[in-house]
Amino acid sequence: MGEVGMRKLSLPDKAYGNLLKFILDENITDINWSQGLWVNDLNKGRYKIKGFTLDDNFIQQFYTRISNLMNVQFNKNNPLLEAETDNLRISILHDSVTNTGISISIRKTPAVRRINRDSIVKDDYCNGDIDTFMENAIRAHCTVVVGGLPGVGKTEYVKYLTQFIPAYERVYTIEDNLELRYSAINPGKDCVEIKISDTFGYSEALKASKRQLPTWVLLAEARGEEVRFLMENISAGVHCLTTVHLDDVSKLPDRLRNMGQTINENDVYSFIDIGVQIRSVVKEGEKIKRKVAQVICLSREDEKNGKTMIYEDGKILTKDLPLDIKRKFELAGIKNPFLKENEE
Template sequence: MRKLTLPNRAFGNLLEYILDDNITDINWSQGLWVNHLEKGRYKIDGFLLDESFIQQFYTKISNLMNVQFNVNNPLLEAETDNLRISILHDSVTNTGISISIRKTPAVRRINRDSMINDNYCSEDIDTFMENAIKAHCTVVVGGLPGVGKTEYVKYLTNYIPPYERVYTIEDNLELRYSAINPGKDCVEIKISDSFGYSDALKASKRQLPTWVLLAEARGEEVKYLLENISAGVSCLTTIHLDDASKIPDRLRNMGQEINENDVYSFINLAVQLESVVKEGEKITRRISQVMCLSRNEEKNEKVMIYEDGKILTKDLPEDLLRKFKLAGINDPFVKNKN
């Protein structure tokens, strides 16, 4: 999907919500609903989009994308530097045209202080995750749509040293690694019809990355991702999930050639996120679970070390402890002074 440039006037009455930095999502279907960082999700009373604007909006986008939008092609998707746009044709809905706009700014919305102040996680588990990145642990971040999986991955990239080459793979550019990590070594790959996820993962082996950041694990490409990890590359990726303990099964079911033992051998940590969205209240997000995966002595093991704001155990699997010690980290729950 190529990137579009849309002038402000193209958004009509939607523009004020596009320009509001506290609004993360804008949705139209018989009414306008927005997701606001401080006010939660709410409807804009009295807001209307007339049929002529809606037609002009999707016609302009379809023309710029050089694609059709009609009964036979009912889904229109596009992206700009800071927006991801999805439009559903009224032939496939009972409620008319549906427009969804998600903002993808090149900023980190969360930092250590805000995480602790907002009860995103406990201080010791935040330290643990910082040390996990420094120890080159492979981390899968799970959660339902809209919980902030990509935002958390963006936060974790802060702990990747500048000299370690990062290879990002996305169909919509949301990680924005080079923009939020200026000066760090990075190759940003944008997936297309002619160069898919599997192609990008296979090509990455010749680019000598220390890290592969896969925007989302979805299907057969997981096989090639595990091959990269087995060759010594570390990884951060996201997955749609409702419980961290289900990650091995979810990954294994993404392809017939994905071996369960490989999942336990090469994925070190599973982090589950959740959010609470209420009308008129600040959207709250948090880490609900952190689980270790391990394969020792031909046995696969899952250890839940953090759940619902509490450390359940600090006894980590031997292979994970080894990774920390090789990085000079004797206690992963204590901030490293180096």
């Protein structure tokens, strides 16, 4: 089953068998089974659980229960089974398409904000000036795209940034799997959470958002043709936060252009203000280290497109911003984007 149209299901604790204790462990973010159990632990990194086994009967019962609840087949003709609960994303690969048996991947999607001001300082997540800059960027209604490889924590950083959106500004979230949890982590704020389906996809949701009068559109992940509709929304005055798979933030314009033949290069530079690259270091026995690796400003001035890398490898490279982005901060009453309001 494809991701679009995935509906939420409910599984009792006993359905997880011996996996339950890892699911209940708040420090474990990912659980992967394939000839052995590997977990991602916030404090211990990625490691294998020694002596752990799942018998064939449990595995069959597990995927059969899920496929029945999802009302889909799981066999060699339909080798991918995907489902989600309130706090988990489950993906299972049939052994007909692997050489290593059934593969089970469980990712936790809790309604919590893992990144906060204290953890940014404690974990050396980013330079203090760039943290303030990003807070002010949201207050100045900059459109931000967060890039990174799968699993580095792009969505977690977006969740962190959402706290700086004022409660009265309407936010319209669009996701195939509910991971942003805007309403839950920002209680009392105005929000419409959309989960796309086979009959109401990304393009329909983005078109519909125009009539819902949002100040912000939060697209969980930009993957393809929906980027064109996202650009249309931004050009109409809506601000955006989204994520994209990316290995270097300087490649962001090309990455977005390659998502749709109708996406104009000039539009990317005109409507996307800031790109952020998140990187992570995962080692066995060590705390997972995530950080803001790069921050870039995109601009279009005098019919010329420009890229300004302002932060890389823990250092501010320049505080001289493009004129169009500087103007956004000025309109928001922010004199120095790298200083907090009470420090100006």
